[in-house]
Amino acid sequence: xxxxxxxxxxxxxxxxxxxxxxxxxxxxxxxxxxxxxxxxxxxxxxxxxxxxxxxxxxxxxxxxxxxxxxxxxxxxxxxxxxxxxxxxxxxxxxxxxxxxxxxxxxxxxxxxxxxxxxxxxxxxxxxxxxxxxxxxxxxxxxxxxxxxxxxxxxxxxxxxxxxxxxxxxxxxxxxxxxxxxxxxxxxxxxxxxxxxxxxxxxxxxxxxxxxxxxxxxxxxxxxxxxxxxxxxxxxxxxxxxx
Amino acid sequence: xxxxxxxxxxxxxxxxxxxxxxxxxxxxxxxxxxxxxxxxxxxxxxxxxxxxxxxxxxxxxxxxxxxxxxxxxxxxxxxxxxxxxxxxxxxxxxxxxxxxxxxxxxxxxxxxxxxxxxxxxxxxxxxxxxxxxxxxxxxxxxxxxxxxxxxxxxxxxxxxxxxxxxxxxxxxxxxxxxxxxxxxxxxxxxxxxxxxxxxxxxxxxxxxxxxxxxxxxxxxxxxxxx
Numbered sequence: 001x002x003x004x005x006x007x008x009x010x011x012x013x014x015x016x017x018x019x020x021x022x023x024x025x026x027x028x029x030x031x032x033x034x035x036x037x038x039x040x041x042x043x044x045x046x047x048x049x050x051x052x053x054x055x056x057x058x059x060x061x062x063x064x065x066x067x068x069x070x071x072x073x074x075x076x077x078x079x080x081x082x083x084x085x086x087x088x089x090x091x092x093x094x095x096x097x098x099x100x101x102x103x104x105x106x107x108x109x110x111x112x113x114x115x116x117x118x119x120x121x122x123x124x125x126x127x128x129x130x131x132x133x134x135x136x137x138x139x140x141x142x143x144x145x146x147x148x149x150x151x152x153x154x155x156x157x158x159x160x161x162x163x164x165x166x167x168x169x170x171x172x173x174x175x176x177x178x179x180x181x182x183x184x185x186x187x188x189x190x191x192x193x194x195x196x197x198x199x200x201x202x203x204x205x206x207x208x209x210x211x212x213x214x215x216x217x218x219x220x221x222x223x224x225x226x227x228x229x230x231x232x233x234x235x236x237x238x239x240x241x242x
Numbered sequence: 243x244x245x246x247x248x249x250x251x252x253x254x255x256x257x258x259x260x261x262x263x264x265x266x267x268x269x270x271x272x273x274x275x276x277x278x279x280x281x282x283x284x285x286x287x288x289x290x291x292x293x294x295x296x297x298x299x300x301x302x303x304x305x306x307x308x309x310x311x312x313x314x315x316x317x318x319x320x321x322x323x324x325x326x327x328x329x330x331x332x333x334x335x336x337x338x339x340x341x342x343x344x345x346x347x348x349x350x351x352x353x354x355x356x357x358x359x360x361x362x363x364x365x366x367x368x369x370x371x372x373x374x375x376x377x378x379x380x381x382x383x384x385x386x387x388x389x390x391x392x393x394x395x396x397x398x399x400x401x402x403x404x405x406x407x408x409x410x411x412x413x414x415x416x417x418x419x420x421x422x423x424x425x426x427x428x429x430x431x432x433x434x435x436x437x438x439x440x441x442x443x444x445x446x447x448x449x450x451x452x453x454x455x456x457x458x459x460x461x462x463x464x465x466x467x468x
Contacts, residue, residue, distance in 0.1 A: 012442060012446050015449065017442055017445060042453055046457075047421060049401070050449075052395070052399060053399060053402045055306040058315075066301065067297050071294065
Protein backbone atom coordinates (compact mmCIF):
# COMPACT_ATOMS: atom_id res chain seq x y z
CA UNK A 1 0.00 0.00 0.00
CA UNK A 2 1.52 3.32 -1.06
CA UNK A 3 1.52 6.62 0.78
CA UNK A 4 -1.17 8.15 -1.36
CA UNK A 5 -3.60 5.34 -0.64
CA UNK A 6 -2.73 5.32 3.06
CA UNK A 7 -3.25 9.06 3.37
CA UNK A 8 -6.71 8.65 1.87
CA UNK A 9 -7.56 6.12 4.53
CA UNK A 10 -6.00 7.92 7.50
CA UNK A 11 -9.14 9.95 8.47
CA UNK A 12 -11.03 6.69 8.91
CA UNK A 13 -8.07 4.89 10.42
CA UNK A 14 -7.78 7.28 13.38
CA UNK A 15 -11.47 6.80 14.18
CA UNK A 16 -11.32 2.98 13.83
CA UNK A 17 -13.73 3.09 10.96
CA UNK A 18 -11.73 0.89 8.60
CA UNK A 19 -12.18 -2.79 8.02
CA UNK A 20 -9.83 -5.08 9.85
CA UNK A 21 -7.65 -5.92 6.85
CA UNK A 22 -7.36 -2.33 5.72
CA UNK A 23 -6.59 -1.15 9.25
CA UNK A 24 -3.82 -3.70 9.54
CA UNK A 25 -2.22 -2.64 6.29
CA UNK A 26 -2.42 1.04 7.14
CA UNK A 27 -0.98 0.38 10.56
CA UNK A 28 1.89 -1.55 9.07
CA UNK A 29 2.62 1.24 6.59
CA UNK A 30 2.43 4.00 9.17
CA UNK A 31 5.08 2.28 11.24
CA UNK A 32 7.47 2.38 8.36
CA UNK A 33 6.67 5.79 6.87
CA UNK A 34 7.57 8.97 8.79
CA UNK A 35 5.44 11.26 6.66
CA UNK A 36 2.33 9.13 7.08
CA UNK A 37 3.08 8.75 10.76
CA UNK A 38 3.22 12.54 11.19
CA UNK A 39 -0.01 12.91 9.30
CA UNK A 40 -1.58 10.30 11.51
CA UNK A 41 -0.56 12.31 14.55
CA UNK A 42 -2.21 15.42 13.15
CA UNK A 43 -5.43 13.53 12.52
CA UNK A 44 -5.41 12.13 16.02
CA UNK A 45 -4.83 15.56 17.54
CA UNK A 46 -7.65 17.18 15.58
CA UNK A 47 -9.95 14.32 16.51
CA UNK A 48 -9.11 14.72 20.18
CA UNK A 49 -9.80 18.43 19.93
CA UNK A 50 -13.08 17.69 18.24
CA UNK A 51 -14.09 15.37 21.03
CA UNK A 52 -13.31 18.10 23.54
CA UNK A 53 -16.01 20.24 22.02
CA UNK A 54 -18.32 19.58 24.88
CA UNK A 55 -21.36 21.78 25.37
CA UNK A 56 -21.45 24.07 28.35
CA UNK A 57 -23.08 22.82 31.50
CA UNK A 58 -26.62 24.14 31.27
CA UNK A 59 -28.33 24.79 34.55
CA UNK A 60 -31.40 22.98 35.78
CA UNK A 61 -33.42 26.14 35.30
CA UNK A 62 -32.62 26.11 31.59
CA UNK A 63 -33.92 22.60 31.23
CA UNK A 64 -36.95 23.36 33.38
CA UNK A 65 -37.74 26.36 31.22
CA UNK A 66 -37.56 24.23 28.10
CA UNK A 67 -39.91 21.63 29.57
CA UNK A 68 -42.40 24.26 30.70
CA UNK A 69 -42.41 25.86 27.27
CA UNK A 70 -43.02 22.52 25.62
CA UNK A 71 -45.88 21.60 27.95
CA UNK A 72 -47.41 25.03 27.53
CA UNK A 73 -47.31 24.69 23.79
CA UNK A 74 -48.85 21.23 23.98
CA UNK A 75 -51.71 22.60 26.09
CA UNK A 76 -52.20 25.43 23.68
CA UNK A 77 -52.34 23.28 20.57
CA UNK A 78 -54.26 20.39 22.07
CA UNK A 79 -57.90 21.39 22.52
CA UNK A 80 -59.47 20.43 25.81
CA UNK A 81 -61.83 17.53 25.60
CA UNK A 82 -65.45 18.66 26.06
CA UNK A 83 -67.47 17.30 28.94
CA UNK A 84 -69.44 14.97 26.76
CA UNK A 85 -66.23 13.40 25.48
CA UNK A 86 -66.17 11.22 28.55
CA UNK A 87 -69.50 9.78 27.49
CA UNK A 88 -69.01 9.65 23.76
CA UNK A 89 -65.57 8.24 24.25
CA UNK A 90 -67.23 4.98 25.17
CA UNK A 91 -68.92 4.91 21.80
CA UNK A 92 -65.91 5.74 19.70
CA UNK A 93 -65.82 3.80 16.48
CA UNK A 94 -64.06 0.53 16.88
CA UNK A 95 -63.79 -2.36 14.46
CA UNK A 96 -66.05 -4.50 16.61
CA UNK A 97 -68.65 -1.79 16.70
CA UNK A 98 -68.50 -1.44 12.92
CA UNK A 99 -69.04 -5.15 12.34
CA UNK A 100 -71.91 -5.24 14.80
CA UNK A 101 -73.52 -2.23 13.14
CA UNK A 102 -73.30 -3.78 9.71
CA UNK A 103 -74.83 -7.02 10.94
CA UNK A 104 -77.60 -5.10 12.65
CA UNK A 105 -78.41 -3.19 9.48
CA UNK A 106 -78.46 -6.36 7.42
CA UNK A 107 -80.71 -8.07 9.94
CA UNK A 108 -83.06 -5.09 10.11
CA UNK A 109 -83.39 -4.84 6.34
CA UNK A 110 -84.06 -8.56 6.10
CA UNK A 111 -86.68 -8.39 8.84
CA UNK A 112 -88.45 -5.44 7.21
CA UNK A 113 -88.46 -7.23 3.89
CA UNK A 114 -89.88 -10.43 5.35
CA UNK A 115 -92.53 -8.58 7.33
CA UNK A 116 -93.55 -6.53 4.30
CA UNK A 117 -93.79 -9.65 2.21
CA UNK A 118 -95.89 -11.38 4.82
CA UNK A 119 -98.21 -8.37 5.00
CA UNK A 120 -98.64 -8.32 1.27
CA UNK A 121 -99.49 -12.02 1.32
CA UNK A 122 -102.00 -11.49 4.07
CA UNK A 123 -103.51 -8.56 2.28
CA UNK A 124 -103.84 -10.50 -0.92
CA UNK A 125 -105.53 -13.25 1.06
CA UNK A 126 -107.77 -10.65 2.64
CA UNK A 127 -108.63 -9.16 -0.70
CA UNK A 128 -109.48 -12.62 -2.03
CA UNK A 129 -111.67 -13.19 0.97
CA UNK A 130 -113.31 -9.85 0.40
CA UNK A 131 -114.00 -10.75 -3.19
CA UNK A 132 -115.64 -13.94 -2.08
CA UNK A 133 -117.74 -11.96 0.30
CA UNK A 134 -118.72 -9.67 -2.50
CA UNK A 135 -119.58 -12.56 -4.71
CA UNK A 136 -121.68 -14.22 -2.08
CA UNK A 137 -123.30 -10.94 -1.10
CA UNK A 138 -124.19 -10.07 -4.64
CA UNK A 139 -127.52 -11.60 -5.46
CA UNK A 140 -127.82 -11.20 -9.11
CA UNK A 141 -129.91 -12.88 -11.71
CA UNK A 142 -128.22 -13.27 -14.92
CA UNK A 143 -129.45 -14.16 -18.31
CA UNK A 144 -128.07 -17.37 -19.62
CA UNK A 145 -124.82 -16.99 -21.34
CA UNK A 146 -125.14 -16.84 -25.04
CA UNK A 147 -122.48 -18.60 -26.84
CA UNK A 148 -121.24 -17.93 -30.28
CA UNK A 149 -121.85 -20.01 -33.34
CA UNK A 150 -118.82 -22.17 -32.60
CA UNK A 151 -118.26 -23.50 -29.19
CA UNK A 152 -114.69 -24.39 -29.85
CA UNK A 153 -113.64 -20.95 -30.87
CA UNK A 154 -112.25 -18.87 -28.10
CA UNK A 155 -113.90 -15.64 -28.89
CA UNK A 156 -113.55 -12.83 -26.46
CA UNK A 157 -116.81 -12.17 -24.74
CA UNK A 158 -117.98 -9.28 -22.69
CA UNK A 159 -121.03 -10.02 -20.78
CA UNK A 160 -122.78 -7.16 -19.17
CA UNK A 161 -125.57 -7.77 -16.83
CA UNK A 162 -128.09 -5.01 -16.77
CA UNK A 163 -130.75 -5.25 -14.27
CA UNK A 164 -130.26 -2.60 -11.79
CA UNK A 165 -126.96 -2.24 -10.14
CA UNK A 166 -125.74 -2.23 -6.72
CA UNK A 167 -122.52 -0.62 -5.75
CA UNK A 168 -120.55 -2.29 -3.10
CA UNK A 169 -117.50 -0.59 -1.70
CA UNK A 170 -114.46 -2.66 -0.99
CA UNK A 171 -113.24 -2.91 2.55
CA UNK A 172 -110.46 -0.68 3.72
CA UNK A 173 -107.85 -3.42 3.85
CA UNK A 174 -107.86 -3.88 0.15
CA UNK A 175 -104.92 -5.16 -1.78
CA UNK A 176 -101.98 -2.77 -2.01
CA UNK A 177 -102.19 -0.40 -4.90
CA UNK A 178 -105.93 -0.18 -4.74
CA UNK A 179 -107.03 2.76 -2.73
CA UNK A 180 -110.74 2.62 -2.10
CA UNK A 181 -111.66 0.91 -5.29
CA UNK A 182 -115.17 0.97 -6.38
CA UNK A 183 -116.86 -2.34 -6.96
CA UNK A 184 -119.86 -2.50 -9.04
CA UNK A 185 -121.75 -5.68 -9.18
CA UNK A 186 -124.07 -4.91 -11.93
CA UNK A 187 -127.16 -6.64 -12.87
CA UNK A 188 -127.27 -5.83 -16.49
CA UNK A 189 -128.91 -7.41 -19.41
CA UNK A 190 -126.60 -9.91 -20.89
CA UNK A 191 -125.34 -9.13 -24.26
CA UNK A 192 -122.49 -10.63 -25.94
CA UNK A 193 -119.91 -8.72 -27.90
CA UNK A 194 -118.14 -11.59 -29.44
CA UNK A 195 -115.49 -11.87 -32.09
CA UNK A 196 -118.08 -13.12 -34.49
CA UNK A 197 -119.89 -10.03 -35.65
CA UNK A 198 -122.47 -12.12 -37.36
CA UNK A 199 -123.19 -14.08 -34.32
CA UNK A 200 -126.80 -13.79 -33.42
CA UNK A 201 -127.33 -13.75 -29.77
CA UNK A 202 -129.83 -16.27 -28.83
CA UNK A 203 -130.86 -17.76 -25.70
CA UNK A 204 -129.27 -21.04 -24.99
CA UNK A 205 -131.33 -23.80 -23.85
CA UNK A 206 -129.29 -24.29 -20.70
CA UNK A 207 -129.62 -21.42 -18.38
CA UNK A 208 -126.27 -20.29 -16.96
CA UNK A 209 -125.63 -17.44 -14.63
CA UNK A 210 -122.42 -15.47 -14.76
CA UNK A 211 -121.66 -12.92 -12.15
CA UNK A 212 -119.60 -10.00 -13.24
CA UNK A 213 -117.83 -8.03 -10.60
CA UNK A 214 -116.01 -4.90 -11.50
CA UNK A 215 -113.43 -3.29 -9.26
CA UNK A 216 -112.13 0.13 -10.15
CA UNK A 217 -108.62 0.73 -8.77
CA UNK A 218 -107.14 4.04 -7.80
CA UNK A 219 -105.64 4.22 -11.24
CA UNK A 220 -108.49 5.21 -13.56
CA UNK A 221 -106.97 3.19 -16.36
CA UNK A 222 -107.01 -0.05 -14.39
CA UNK A 223 -110.20 -1.89 -13.68
CA UNK A 224 -110.43 -5.43 -12.36
CA UNK A 225 -113.30 -7.50 -13.60
CA UNK A 226 -114.23 -10.90 -12.26
CA UNK A 227 -116.48 -13.25 -14.07
CA UNK A 228 -117.77 -15.91 -11.78
CA UNK A 229 -119.94 -18.51 -13.33
CA UNK A 230 -122.81 -19.47 -11.20
CA UNK A 231 -124.60 -22.75 -11.56
CA UNK A 232 -128.32 -22.27 -11.77
CA UNK A 233 -129.96 -24.78 -9.50
CA UNK A 234 -133.02 -25.04 -11.64
CA UNK A 235 -131.08 -25.98 -14.75
CA UNK A 236 -128.47 -28.65 -15.32
CA UNK A 237 -126.41 -26.70 -17.85
CA UNK A 238 -122.63 -26.47 -17.85
CA UNK A 239 -121.11 -23.16 -16.95
CA UNK A 240 -118.69 -21.22 -18.89
CA UNK A 241 -116.64 -18.40 -17.79
CA UNK A 242 -113.73 -16.20 -18.87
CA UNK B 243 -15.33 -9.20 26.58
CA UNK B 244 -13.44 -10.81 23.73
CA UNK B 245 -9.68 -10.53 23.59
CA UNK B 246 -7.56 -11.01 20.53
CA UNK B 247 -3.84 -11.37 20.48
CA UNK B 248 -2.00 -10.10 17.43
CA UNK B 249 1.57 -11.01 16.92
CA UNK B 250 3.46 -8.58 14.77
CA UNK B 251 6.86 -9.94 13.90
CA UNK B 252 8.84 -7.51 11.78
CA UNK B 253 11.22 -9.14 9.37
CA UNK B 254 14.58 -9.65 10.98
CA UNK B 255 13.41 -8.38 14.34
CA UNK B 256 15.16 -9.73 17.35
CA UNK B 257 12.14 -9.58 19.57
CA UNK B 258 8.49 -10.27 19.15
CA UNK B 259 5.96 -7.52 19.57
CA UNK B 260 2.89 -8.67 21.37
CA UNK B 261 -0.22 -6.67 20.82
CA UNK B 262 -3.35 -7.16 22.82
CA UNK B 263 -6.46 -5.96 21.14
CA UNK B 264 -9.32 -5.46 23.54
CA UNK B 265 -12.53 -4.52 21.79
CA UNK B 266 -14.74 -2.16 23.63
CA UNK B 267 -17.69 -3.80 25.38
CA UNK B 268 -20.97 -3.82 23.49
CA UNK B 269 -23.34 -1.15 24.55
CA UNK B 270 -25.74 -2.74 26.92
CA UNK B 271 -29.18 -1.30 27.27
CA UNK B 272 -28.74 1.53 29.63
CA UNK B 273 -30.90 2.38 32.50
CA UNK B 274 -32.16 5.34 30.50
CA UNK B 275 -33.59 3.03 27.83
CA UNK B 276 -35.44 0.98 30.42
CA UNK B 277 -36.84 4.04 32.16
CA UNK B 278 -38.05 5.62 28.94
CA UNK B 279 -39.81 2.51 27.68
CA UNK B 280 -42.31 2.52 30.51
CA UNK B 281 -43.23 6.15 29.85
CA UNK B 282 -43.52 5.99 26.08
CA UNK B 283 -46.78 4.11 25.96
CA UNK B 284 -48.41 6.34 28.53
CA UNK B 285 -47.13 9.48 26.86
CA UNK B 286 -48.42 8.29 23.49
CA UNK B 287 -51.85 7.97 25.09
CA UNK B 288 -51.68 11.62 26.16
CA UNK B 289 -50.21 11.40 29.64
CA UNK B 290 -48.27 14.63 29.96
CA UNK B 291 -46.58 13.68 33.19
CA UNK B 292 -45.13 10.62 31.46
CA UNK B 293 -43.96 12.78 28.58
CA UNK B 294 -42.28 15.13 31.01
CA UNK B 295 -40.35 12.19 32.41
CA UNK B 296 -39.21 11.37 28.88
CA UNK B 297 -38.00 14.94 28.50
CA UNK B 298 -36.09 14.79 31.77
CA UNK B 299 -34.29 11.62 30.70
CA UNK B 300 -33.34 12.89 27.25
CA UNK B 301 -33.06 16.68 27.59
CA UNK B 302 -29.32 16.77 28.14
CA UNK B 303 -28.64 14.58 25.14
CA UNK B 304 -30.83 16.65 22.86
CA UNK B 305 -29.50 19.95 24.15
CA UNK B 306 -25.88 18.97 23.61
CA UNK B 307 -26.63 17.73 20.10
CA UNK B 308 -28.46 20.89 19.11
CA UNK B 309 -25.74 23.06 20.65
CA UNK B 310 -23.05 21.26 18.70
CA UNK B 311 -25.01 21.50 15.50
CA UNK B 312 -26.21 25.09 15.77
CA UNK B 313 -23.37 26.65 17.74
CA UNK B 314 -25.16 28.93 20.19
CA UNK B 315 -27.34 28.47 23.25
CA UNK B 316 -30.36 30.45 22.04
CA UNK B 317 -30.75 28.40 18.88
CA UNK B 318 -30.04 25.23 20.82
CA UNK B 319 -32.89 25.96 23.25
CA UNK B 320 -35.35 26.73 20.46
CA UNK B 321 -34.32 23.63 18.58
CA UNK B 322 -34.62 21.50 21.72
CA UNK B 323 -38.16 22.73 22.28
CA UNK B 324 -39.05 21.95 18.69
CA UNK B 325 -37.53 18.48 19.02
CA UNK B 326 -39.72 17.65 22.02
CA UNK B 327 -42.82 19.06 20.37
CA UNK B 328 -42.26 16.82 17.38
CA UNK B 329 -41.55 13.87 19.63
CA UNK B 330 -44.87 14.41 21.40
CA UNK B 331 -46.68 14.81 18.10
CA UNK B 332 -45.29 11.67 16.51
CA UNK B 333 -44.90 9.50 19.59
CA UNK B 334 -47.92 7.50 18.50
CA UNK B 335 -46.01 6.32 15.46
CA UNK B 336 -43.05 5.09 17.48
CA UNK B 337 -42.80 1.33 17.65
CA UNK B 338 -41.68 -0.22 20.90
CA UNK B 339 -39.17 -2.44 19.11
CA UNK B 340 -37.28 0.63 17.87
CA UNK B 341 -34.39 2.26 19.66
CA UNK B 342 -35.94 5.36 21.19
CA UNK B 343 -32.73 7.38 21.37
CA UNK B 344 -31.83 6.61 17.77
CA UNK B 345 -35.28 7.85 16.82
CA UNK B 346 -34.74 10.89 19.01
CA UNK B 347 -31.44 11.62 17.29
CA UNK B 348 -33.16 11.41 13.92
CA UNK B 349 -35.73 13.95 15.00
CA UNK B 350 -32.97 16.18 16.37
CA UNK B 351 -30.95 16.01 13.15
CA UNK B 352 -34.03 16.90 11.11
CA UNK B 353 -34.91 19.82 13.38
CA UNK B 354 -31.35 21.17 13.24
CA UNK B 355 -31.42 20.86 9.48
CA UNK B 356 -34.64 22.87 9.34
CA UNK B 357 -33.16 25.50 11.64
CA UNK B 358 -30.06 25.82 9.53
CA UNK B 359 -32.07 26.12 6.37
CA UNK B 360 -34.44 28.61 7.89
CA UNK B 361 -31.91 30.84 9.55
CA UNK B 362 -29.20 30.40 6.91
CA UNK B 363 -26.49 29.48 9.31
CA UNK B 364 -23.07 30.86 8.45
CA UNK B 365 -19.70 30.65 10.03
CA UNK B 366 -20.16 33.86 11.93
CA UNK B 367 -22.98 32.28 13.90
CA UNK B 368 -20.32 30.54 15.91
CA UNK B 369 -18.79 33.77 17.07
CA UNK B 370 -21.30 34.10 19.91
CA UNK B 371 -20.24 30.62 20.99
CA UNK B 372 -16.64 31.65 20.95
CA UNK B 373 -17.43 34.73 22.97
CA UNK B 374 -19.62 32.82 25.37
CA UNK B 375 -17.01 30.15 25.84
CA UNK B 376 -14.21 32.59 26.33
CA UNK B 377 -16.16 34.75 28.73
CA UNK B 378 -17.26 31.78 30.79
CA UNK B 379 -13.72 30.56 30.99
CA UNK B 380 -12.36 33.89 32.14
CA UNK B 381 -14.98 34.24 34.84
CA UNK B 382 -13.75 31.16 36.62
CA UNK B 383 -11.29 32.00 39.35
CA UNK B 384 -8.24 29.80 38.98
CA UNK B 385 -4.56 29.99 39.81
CA UNK B 386 -1.89 31.03 37.33
CA UNK B 387 -1.02 27.64 35.93
CA UNK B 388 -4.59 26.58 35.63
CA UNK B 389 -5.50 29.88 34.04
CA UNK B 390 -2.97 29.41 31.32
CA UNK B 391 -4.18 25.89 30.69
CA UNK B 392 -7.76 27.09 30.72
CA UNK B 393 -7.04 29.77 28.15
CA UNK B 394 -5.40 27.23 25.91
CA UNK B 395 -8.31 24.90 26.24
CA UNK B 396 -10.75 27.69 25.58
CA UNK B 397 -8.94 28.71 22.46
CA UNK B 398 -8.91 25.17 21.25
CA UNK B 399 -12.62 24.84 21.81
CA UNK B 400 -13.28 28.06 19.96
CA UNK B 401 -11.12 26.84 17.15
CA UNK B 402 -12.94 23.56 16.90
CA UNK B 403 -16.29 25.28 17.00
CA UNK B 404 -15.28 27.41 14.06
CA UNK B 405 -13.90 24.40 12.24
CA UNK B 406 -17.21 22.65 12.67
CA UNK B 407 -19.01 25.65 11.27
CA UNK B 408 -17.13 25.31 8.01
CA UNK B 409 -18.55 21.84 7.42
CA UNK B 410 -21.60 21.19 5.28
CA UNK B 411 -24.67 20.14 7.23
CA UNK B 412 -24.47 16.41 6.54
CA UNK B 413 -20.77 16.17 7.31
CA UNK B 414 -21.31 18.13 10.49
CA UNK B 415 -24.15 15.85 11.56
CA UNK B 416 -22.12 12.75 10.75
CA UNK B 417 -19.05 13.88 12.70
CA UNK B 418 -21.13 15.02 15.69
CA UNK B 419 -22.98 11.72 15.88
CA UNK B 420 -19.84 9.63 15.34
CA UNK B 421 -17.10 11.44 17.27
CA UNK B 422 -19.07 13.44 19.82
CA UNK B 423 -22.08 11.27 20.55
CA UNK B 424 -20.08 8.06 20.14
CA UNK B 425 -22.48 6.25 17.84
CA UNK B 426 -21.26 3.60 15.41
CA UNK B 427 -21.17 4.17 11.68
CA UNK B 428 -24.15 1.87 11.19
CA UNK B 429 -26.19 3.72 13.80
CA UNK B 430 -25.31 7.05 12.22
CA UNK B 431 -26.37 5.68 8.84
CA UNK B 432 -29.74 4.58 10.24
CA UNK B 433 -30.31 7.97 11.88
CA UNK B 434 -29.44 9.90 8.77
CA UNK B 435 -31.26 7.43 6.54
CA UNK B 436 -28.14 6.86 4.51
CA UNK B 437 -25.74 4.04 3.69
CA UNK B 438 -22.75 3.22 5.92
CA UNK B 439 -20.39 3.81 3.01
CA UNK B 440 -21.84 7.25 2.46
CA UNK B 441 -21.52 8.03 6.16
CA UNK B 442 -17.88 6.90 6.17
CA UNK B 443 -17.21 9.14 3.22
CA UNK B 444 -18.81 12.09 5.01
CA UNK B 445 -16.87 11.39 8.20
CA UNK B 446 -13.62 11.08 6.31
CA UNK B 447 -14.22 14.37 4.53
CA UNK B 448 -15.17 16.11 7.77
CA UNK B 449 -12.08 14.92 9.63
CA UNK B 450 -9.89 15.95 6.75
CA UNK B 451 -11.32 19.48 6.72
CA UNK B 452 -11.05 19.81 10.48
CA UNK B 453 -7.44 18.72 10.39
CA UNK B 454 -6.61 21.25 7.70
CA UNK B 455 -8.41 24.01 9.61
CA UNK B 456 -6.65 23.16 12.83
CA UNK B 457 -3.29 22.94 11.14
CA UNK B 458 -3.78 26.34 9.61
CA UNK B 459 -4.36 28.01 12.95
CA UNK B 460 -2.30 25.84 15.29
CA UNK B 461 0.84 25.27 13.31
CA UNK B 462 0.38 27.59 10.38
CA UNK B 463 1.24 24.77 8.01
CA UNK B 464 -2.10 24.57 6.17
CA UNK B 465 -1.05 21.37 4.50
CA UNK B 466 -3.64 20.36 1.94
CA UNK B 467 -4.47 16.88 0.93
CA UNK B 468 -6.25 15.36 -1.94
